[in-house]
Amino acid sequence: MAFENAVNSTVHDTVDQGRQTAEHASDAAKDGYRAARKYAKGIGINFDLPDFVRREPWMAVAAAFAIGYVAAQILRRVS
Numbered sequence: 623m624a625f626e627n628a629v630n631s632t633v634h635d636t637v638d639q640g641r642q643t644a645e646h647a648s649d650a651a652k653d654g655y656r657a658a659r660k661y662a663k664g665i666g667i668n669f670d671l672p673d674f675v676r677r678e679p680w681m682a683v684a685a686a687f688a689i690g691y692v693a694a695q696i697l698r699r700v701s
Contacts, residue, residue, distance in 0.1 A: 655671070662669055675682040 659669075659671075
């Protein structure tokens, strides 16, 4: 019984840590998006990403794939 409680406790702690990490990553992504949007508006570029994704979903998926591929290649070469 003690072993079972220890395993349950560990699993719950791990799930909570994963949830907190996901929340932090989500907040960081939102902050990054806001900062990029503010910078773009500051230099005169008015680009509404949510509107673009609604209008051109396949282009948005292709762009996300390309960005992810480039980031993976950079990370692979750095590490």
